[in-house]
Amino acid sequence: MRNHEDYRERIKLFRENLGNLRLMEYLVARSVKTLFNAFWSIPRVNPYDLNKPDILHNIYLGMLKHMMEWIQAFFKKHDRLEEFDKTGALIAPYTGVIGPNKAYCATTQWQGKEMRNLE
Known part of the structure; x- marks a missing residue:
């Protein structure tokens, strides 16, 4: 299960300290992109569980x-x-x-x- 709160914090830390590549390596190893996803900010919503049109x-x-x-x-x-x-x-x-x-x-x-x- 993905921990979006953890990912947001690590992205925030990376943007504040661009020299720390360990944060980026952590995210890349988990296939996390550093783009903002609007669904992450909605409480108790997992974007991967949302209905997808067929x-x-x-x-x-x-x-x-x-x-x-x-x-x-x-x-x-x-x-x-x-x-x-x-x-x-x-x-x-x-x-x-x-x-x-x-x-x-x-x-x-x-x-x-x-x-x-x-x-």
């Missing part, structure tokens, strides 16, 4: 959705949306790749599996 909600449902909305608007502006939908239906089956069952614009609800396949 890849599904960050990438598949967020960025990919945004990117596909932009691409769809781009094709619509240039009158190529039908060709985009037809091209998606022509994707041949391949190991690990599942082609779409219907056109991109015809899909009304996207689940995690469809988003992964679209990616």
Whole structure:
């Protein structure tokens, strides 16, 4: 278990006395960076126990959705949306790749599996 209070004190001492490399060696041996972490100052909070967002909600449902909305608007502006939908239906089956069952614009609800396949 990391002792953040000890690390903060050693970082403070190191900054006050830059000639003492033993303090820095102690921190480096424990893979501690001398950057300030805002979570260290919150009482009874261990930053490593905090909830971390998962890849599904960050990438598949967020960025990919945004990117596909932009691409769809781009094709619509240039009158190529039908060709985009037809091209998606022509994707041949391949190991690990599942082609779409219907056109991109015809899909009304996207689940995690469809988003992964679209990616």
